[in-house]
Amino acid sequence: MKLCDLTQFYSPLSGGVKRYVHEKIAYIQSETEHQHVLVVPGPKTECVTSERSRIYFIHSPLISRTSHYRALVNLRAIEQILEREKPDLIESGDPYQVAWKAIASGEALRIPVVGFYHSHFPEAYVRSAAKLLGQTAGEAMMDFTHRYVRNLYNSFQATLVPSAHLGSLLTDWGVGNVRTVNLGVNTTVFSPSPDDTAATRAELELPASRRLLLYVGRLAKEKNTRLLFRSFATLTENAPEDFHLLVIGDGPERSALEDLRARCPNVTWMRYCTDSSDLARYYRAADLFVHPGTQETFGLVALESQACGTPVVGIRGSYMDRIILHDQESWADEETPESLARTIEAACSRNLPRLGARASRLAEERLSWPRVFERLFVIYQDVSLNYKR
Known part of the structure; x- marks a missing residue:
């Protein structure tokens, strides 16, 4: 099988979708005889080949100077690559113009196309905007968004979601x-x-008695990072010497982090950490990983933290619940800075090494990438066999 992944959720500074597709490439090259094609935006148009994998970068305008995401607007270039490569199956990791181009090219070339619902964008982006319009207009906007999701994803042969x-x-x-x-x-x-x-x-110059809290990800509204920063400010008001926050990531809410650092000296910021081995060191060093988001659908960082033996704390009722491998007894019931601060304090009173050890063991047993991709390729085969050409 020749598989093609298309997405514009791709940054040289890493990110969950990028790690997903590159782990898939590694699995294909080490465990299968399949071929893989990846089409993503980049600073220039080029093709990078490695064994049975080709990555096509299409010159695309920068839309974020902090995270280095780009808008893939040259749809004709996508079409030409698909016509040349003729993959057996296309996976679109994008809910916008790239998805519609994948569907159109799949129909024209008689290739099945699946969509991966990486981002729950109706809640992460649209609902907050809809609130500004008043109840009637806001409900109309959400209704339109639901119809858009229905029309788009029913156009795929299958819609992959990371949560039941x-x-x-x-x-x-x-x-x-x-x-x-x-x-x-x-x-x-x-x-x-x-x-x-x-x-x-x-290396971080932390005293032995101080609890290290870790956040890894974009500094963005949809990640709820302002809530995290306000929560940490509350923690340090109550116990200024008890906690240290390490933030790894950048994004449009950088100014909120800078404000926090100006008020709280026990905050360390790393703009990015592209080396996975280095990132694993920081996961292992942390006492607790704090995940403030409530609309997260992918959540690879939470899995990575647990695999390293560091428990995760967050807000109950999110789509993250299904990948938390230890109990959520200490998770916040309310989406407020005060509730999250109380939650962190309560979690730190528990036996965190024991929680982390259990989560790490379960991650190894159930969620190593080879096990996951074995099941995913069964879906690919099923879609291909049932596609009416």
Whole structure:
């Protein structure tokens, strides 16, 4: 099989979707005889070849100087690549113009196309805008968005979702082809060993008594990072010497982080960490990973943290629940800074190493990438066999 992934959710500074497609490439090259083609935006048009994999970068305008995301607007270039490569199956990781081009090219070339619902954009982006329009206009905007999702994803041969809960929601909206797939984690890189916690904490100049909280991801509204920063400010008001926050990531809410750092000296910021082995060190060194988002659908960072033996805390009722491998006894009941701050304090009173060890063991047993991709390729084969050419 020759598989083609199309997405514009791709940044050189990493990100969940980028890690997903590159782990898939690694699996294909090491465990199968399949071929892989990846089409993504880039600073210039070029093709990078490695064994049975080709990555096509299409010159695209920059839309974020902090995260380096680009808008893939040259749809003709996508069409030409697909005509030349003639893959057996196309996976679109995009809910916008790239998705419609994938569907149109698939129909023209008689190639099945599946869509991966990576981003729950109606809640992450549209609902907050709809609130500004008043109840009637806001409800009309959300209704339009639901119809857009239904029309787009019913045009695929299958819609892949990383959560049964999210799949049920899409089914309620009228999407009739939902297939649930698990997320995975590279348990070779993200693991509790080696025991380098002391060295990493020394690098961060942390006293032994201070709890290290970690956040990894974009600094953006949809990630709820302002809530995290306000929560940490509340923590340090109550106990200024007890906690340290390490933030790895950049984005449009950088100014909010800078304000926090101006008020709280016990905050460390790293703009990005592109080396997975280095990132694993920071996961292992942390006492607790804080995930403030409520609309997250992918959540690879939460899996990576647990695989390294570091428990996760967040807000109850999100789509993250299905990938938390330890109990959520200490999770926040309310989406407020005060509730999240209380939650962090409560979690730190528990036996965090024991929670983390259990989560790491389950990640290894259930969610290593080879296990996940074995199941995903069964779906690919089923879609291909049932496609009417």
